[in-house]
Amino acid sequence: MKQAIKLAYRNLIGAGLRTWLNVSVLSFSFVVILFYNGLIDGWNKQARRDTIEWETGNGHLTHHLFDPFDPYTILDGHASINDLDVSDLNPVLVRQASIYPEGRMLTVALKGIKPNQSALKLPTQMLDTNCTEIPLLIGQNMARSSGLRKGDIALLQWKDKNGTLDAADAIIVDVFKTTVPTIDGGQLYTSINRLWEITNLKNEATFLIANKDYNGSGNIENWVFKTQDELLATLDKVIATEKASGSIFYILLMLIALLAIFDTQVLSIFRRQKEIGTYMALGMTKSQVVKLFTIEGLMYSILAMIVGCTWGIPILNYFANNGIPYPIDNMDDFGISISSIMYPIYSLKLILGTVIAVVISATIVSYLPARKITKMNAVDALKGKLQ
Amino acid sequence: MIKFLFKGILRDKSRSLLPIIITAIGVSLTVFLSGYIRGAMGDMIDLNARFETGHMKVMTQPYLKNKDQMPNDLALLEVSDLMDKLNLDFPEISWEKRVRFGGLVDSPDSTGLTKSQGPAAGLAIDLFSENSKEVDRMNLAPAIVQGRIPQKAGEALISEDFSQKIKAGLGDDVTFVGSTMNGSMAFQNFNIVGTVRFGSAAMDKGAIIIDITDAQNILDMEDGAGEVLGYFPNDVYDNDEAEAIAASFNADYKDSEDEFAPIMQSLKQQNGLASLLDYADVMSGMFVAIFVFAMSIVLWNTGLLGGLRRYQEYGIRLALGEAKGHIYKMMISEAVLIGILGSILGSIIGLAGVYALQVYGIDISQFAPQNNMLMPNIIRAKVTPDLFYIGFIPGVFAMVLGTALSGIGIYKRETATLFKELEV
Amino acid sequence: MKYAIILLAILGFSFAPQQYPNADTIIKNIDDNMYSNSLISTSKMTIYGKRNNRTITSKSYTQGSTKSFTEYLAPAREKGTKMLKLEDKLWIYSPSSDRTIQISGHMLKQSLMGSDLSYEDMMDERELTDIYNAKVTGSEVIDGRKAWVIALTAKVTDATYAKQKVWVDQERYVPLRQDMIAKSGKLLKRVTLSNVQKISGRWFPKKMNYKDMLKQGKGTDFEFVSIQFNPKIPVHIFSKASLKK
Helix, strand or coil: HHHHHHHHHHHHHHHHHHHHHHHHHHHHHHHHHHHHHHHHHHHHHHHHHHHHHHHCEEEEEEEHHHHCHHHHHHHHHHECCCCCCCCEEEEEEEEEEEEEEEHHHHHHHHHHHCCCCCCCCHHHEEEECCCCEEEEEEHHHHHHHHHCCCCCEEEEECCCCCCCEEEEEEEEEEEEEEEECCCCEEEEEEHHHHHHHCCCCCCCCCCECCCCCCCCCEECCCCEEHHHHHHHHHHHHHHHHHHHHHHHHHHHHHHHHHHHHHHHHHHHHHHHHHHHHHHHHCCCCCCHHHHHHHHHHHHHHHHHHHHHHHHHHHHHHHHHHEEEEEECCCCCCCCCCEEEEECCCCCCCHHHHCCCCCCCHHHHHHHHHHHHHHHHCCCHHCCCCCC | CCCHHHHHHHCCCCHHHHHHHHHHHHHHHHHHHHHHHHHHHHHHHHHHHHHHHHHEEEHHHHHCCHHHHCHHHHEECCHHHHHHHHHHHCCEEEEEEEEEEEEEEEECCCCEEEEEEEEEEEEEEECCCCCCCHHHHHHHHHHHHEEECCCCCCCEEEEEEHHCCCCCCCCCCEEEEECCCCCCCEEEEEEEEEEEEECHHHHHHHEEEEEEEHHHHHCCCCCCCEEEEEEEECCCCHHHHHHHHHHHHHHHCCCCCCCCEEEEEEEECCCCCHHHHHHHHHHHHHHHHHHHHHHHHHHHHHHHHHHCCCHHHHHHHHHHHHHHCCCCCCHHHHHHHHHHHHHHHHEEEEEHHHHHHHHHHHEHHHHHHCCCCCCCCEEECCCCEEEEEECCCHHHHHHHHHHHHHHHHHCCCHHHHHHHHHHC | CCCHHHHHHHHHHHHHCCCCCCCCHHHHHHHHHHHCCCCEEEEEEEECCCCCEEEEEEEEEEECCCCEEEHHHHHHCCCCCEEEEECCCCCCCCECCCCCEEHHHHHHCCCCCCCCEEEEHHCCCCCCHHEEEEEEEEEEEEEEEEEEEEEEEEECCCCCEEEEEEEEEEECCCCEEEEEEEECCCEEEEEEEEEEEEEEEEEEEEEEEECCCCCCCCCEEEEEEEECCCCCCCHHCCCCHHCCC
């Protein structure tokens, strides 16, 4: 065995350019496989990352009566936060309200949040203003369906804590763009301080968003803590389904690499018939020759991976950290184009899995054409006669 | 000349067959993967199309302005005339009418008083027609948890979670309470014949599905519909075509004074899907480019090796007096021929694969967590025009490039060396 | 000198500005006109929709401020639908489904039959004097009638409208207009009352228009066709059994 390995190695090095040609092609395929799968994983996970950044943060401490899918729970689903340690929690108070853009009535959820919060990517700092009108921040979908644009003023109606109706002008201070539709439709964001003022529900919240440093994990009295994973459960199910279809990509990509190896092997065996004849004349059994060629094929793949790692890892790393920017031309009413960044994700499972898969399949693919050797006539091979 | 080369290829199977096969495999992989990526990227869009936007959607203008409120008081009326017109003008499109509504579902106790009730989002689609594609489009059958799809008036599906919440299940009667198109109260009893899983928390919390004729009755929408959705055959979205159809339809109503005149929008024009579509296009384009590049490298290598392999032959031919340039030209032409043959073969195989996937799809239910309406567990691909030529990029150009590069060896080496390179 | 001062004092008195009448008195007089221990009435409600108008006829029985029973008579769509309100609970019976459904919680915010009135609006039957402090602030002419303008400010914390403004016919003690106002002063809803007639010794506005001032539209019209004040109403009318029949 050891001899075969040594011999195989020497053959490869001896072949010089041809070897390195094959190795570089293979290493390229190897890196491409990793890159590709990383891209797909990243694309799938993007939705998760976005949802965390825009909606779930590090989890929600929710009032036990509040059910985000049941607007009927908004009325009673809130309590005072005076007894809570809010150093890493961002309170949000939700009330039902109506807004009247151009005389039409829209029922909305009015969400008060601290303008200087850092748990979510929402541009809430725009709500830090002293205008007489109530400042509102809305998402692009909300803007589209309501017809409201930045700077527009519309009448807002709500009920205070006793059920008394009140109404006042509200101004749209900003419209944000997000890929997370659940925080967009039917919702208006305002400063929680202002909301406390106008509803008389001072220091009350419906739920609190935990930021990265939040250490608590359990429920506290009236409040139920929903972890990030719990909140993302539905999304994770979707991603799991996507993964199944992603495995088809993986298989198809592996096939490129294997094609390259197969191609090399077939041609090499074809070309080196004289050499094969020589081996056999020198006393190697046919199966030993087969083993030799198989190991050569295997070595290609190992060399390719080593080479691939050398030049691939820095590049893959760079993209994993900085992401791949791509511009999306958004030719809608607002005429803004956003630049989005895609982060490939390379899990250890992916890398190890690819390595093992490449090694195993490379071995098989090298072995198959090598079997032809067993059918060769040693004398004819030695003579160099093409068979 | 070509005939000569052709004959050469056909006769010398051992030399040319292999490159052709390898090229064909490479090309078919390229084509297949490109088609597959397009299909996979299209998933999100597909979801929106099936449930919300259709490939094209017709509503009245006021309904469009308020569409998030599902204002049935602003719905389309005289819908059968509208459908006739749509089927006449655009016969290749499947046009479906739907009604979306909201209300309360009330479950009675034994005396007929309210036992429990809950708010529900309502969806009325064509369940009863014989050729209706809506059931498949909504992926209803695999998403049924218990029972069956409604087959006659008065039958309804509700979401499984909702059924448990209001403690009403198969065989139970519930009452739907809502508003008719005119604002009157609508009460209607329904028998629950099945429960379904939507796959979206919001819908699973409270939703009811009924046939569109039932909705038209209880909501006083005689010959009415909230929206009419249009779908391309094979459910494959073609944006240019959709926009053309929408423009043509809207032109007919340009001068209409009826404030409830219909207006059509393509998928891209709705719901801010423009950016999602562009995103999917960019992503799939990127993936395909990377793949084509990788494939090209492999086939370039093949071409290179193929050329290197034949140094002996070239040596002989040079010795026989053939000019170097002539040999080179012949090499290239052969490579072109092989490339084209392989690409044609590969493209056919690849396209067949993509088409099969488009029509039949791969069922991954056993690998996926749950069957529900929103995420069908069938993987599909998509045949697009560029699939017809995309295989040729690696197939022909890469091959030829590889061969050309290896041919340079002819110029560099002495004839005798070539001769001896693969000694006899 | 002493004589002059006394004379001035007397003169001064007679030139003092005329005081507005006591608002509470006015409101009491309105209540005497408008409210009765029990009421049987037939009325028509016209709802102006975006596309067409609907007129719904109904017959109502009211006992005090806590019990009310309404049966809808026309059009065919609504015919046979019945509503029962007892204290703070509301039930609706629909003949087409033969079901009695309780409307509670947030369903009460829904509009009644698509009108500008919500179920909630119908539910609060507390008398104005229980909710508001009243004060007369002036006098205006409305629809050719001289009216006191009364400003109402909520004295309880859970009044739906923080303020109201009522114009009362000075002669007949019938409200001609009622504005419901938000805490901030924005006008939310307006009721316009007209067609004031004498019925059984009372002045009663037979027509009312109820309008949500924040929305576009014409609002909703109510017209009384017949009214019976203080009739004897059998107790069983205000029971869930009468919903079925």
